[in-house]
Amino acid sequence: MELRQLHYFTVLAEELHFTRAAGRLHLVQSALSTSVQSLERELGATLIARGGKRLRLTAAGQAFLVEARRTLAAAEAARDAVAAVQGVLTGTLSIGYMPAPDSYDLAHTLGRFHHAHPGVTLRLRNVPSAELVEQVRDHRLDLAFVSTLDRPPRGVRVETLRRSAMPLACAKSHRLGDRRTVSLQEIVSETFIDFVTGWGVRTAVDELLAQARLHRTTAFEVNDIPLGMNLVAQGLGVAFVPPEVVTTYPEVHYLTVDPAPLWHIGLAHLERPRMSAAGRAMLDLINSSPPPLQQPSPQPLPTDASRAGEDPGTA
Known part of the structure; x- marks a missing residue:
């Protein structure tokens, strides 16, 4: 069993579509199919049910996916540890953000991080907050800016950056x-x-x-x-x-x-020991200097003078 096979399988499990998964992996579809079939033979179990119009994970596939992600995360941590000893941070940092980017200056934060760690590839994903938290839990994201702070799943922390009335x-x-x-x-x-x-x-x-x-x-x-x-x-x-x-x-x-209702802006991440070196570096950067948050200006409210020329029938 190779790490490459685990990576291919996790991407296919996320896409549940051979063509899309092969596209993400920059593979021909036949190569992806062969890799997954080889993995299934080695495990002696079917991981992906191929019947019908849509692929789905079998019970064995769901169980294997959890461990495959853990194994890939551990391998990434091992590479990060070696890179840290050498004084150079490398790898990939996956960051999620909710569909309200004007709430914080994400580009400013990413720019500071890239300047400090140019060897790290940054990947961004924009989906609703509930899905972002799930992806952090499943090691699909290192960190995520979210607008939900209550009851995160076990192993995930959400640090408050801002709360304000909507x-x-x-x-x-x-x-x-x-x-x-x-x-x-x-x-x-x-x-x-x-x-x-x-x-x-x-x-x-x-x-x-x-x-x-x-x-x-x-x-x-x-x-x-x-x-x-x-x-x-x-x-x-x-x-x-x-x-x-x-x-x-x-x-x-x-x-x-x-x-x-309160508008929450928070940062979701795994417990620190379970994070990648790049993830910990980004967390340290944000904790030392939080991303600038856009400050709304109050809307000018009508005054008696401004209403003086209004038609009384339209008030």
Whole structure:
């Protein structure tokens, strides 16, 4: 059994598609298939069920995947240890980030790390926070910037970088378009635009409403902020958004909600002894100097003077 075979298998297990996996590995599909079949013969078990339209992991494959990832991580740690003795950090650092990159200056942090460790290859992955935490747990990511801090899986730590209240966005023509603050109870009857399950915004809002024993109607589910904000601007619903959105989309109105769901920014990683040398180096860099966080500027609120020329019938 070779490390190369374990690597091929883990990629195929992630993709569950021979063509895509072969593409990631820069192999011809037949070579990948032969490698996996050789591994199955050596183990005396079928790891990948090939019947039907979609591949799936067998029970043996699921069990083997856990150990294969551990073995690959241990091999990477061994290489890192030798590189550290030689004074040169090499290898690959995989970093995940949630779909709200304006919340922190990721490029600044990556630039500092690359300047200090040019021999490390950086890989980035952008998926919802819940999936990022799972990928850290499974050794598929070294670290991840996430917006969910509660109840991480065993072995994963999430360090808080920032917590702040999320504003509610609505169209300026909305009935709440001239309000500054609103209670949570007042808005539950509104039509909501929200993000898909797994996003930190969705989790925070759902948990707050559950605690308050309130129910809302979600008419639109989106998986990107620009589309969600465009729907809000069209008057199709209201949406809780990360605070940084305020400066990016000034064409809509923002309100303070009491109580408001909290926007969390955290750094997820394995326990330090289980991290790669590159992962520990990045963690040290972030802990010594956290990535700059975008600071939202308050939206100018209507004043009596600015309203002087308004049509009273539109208030």
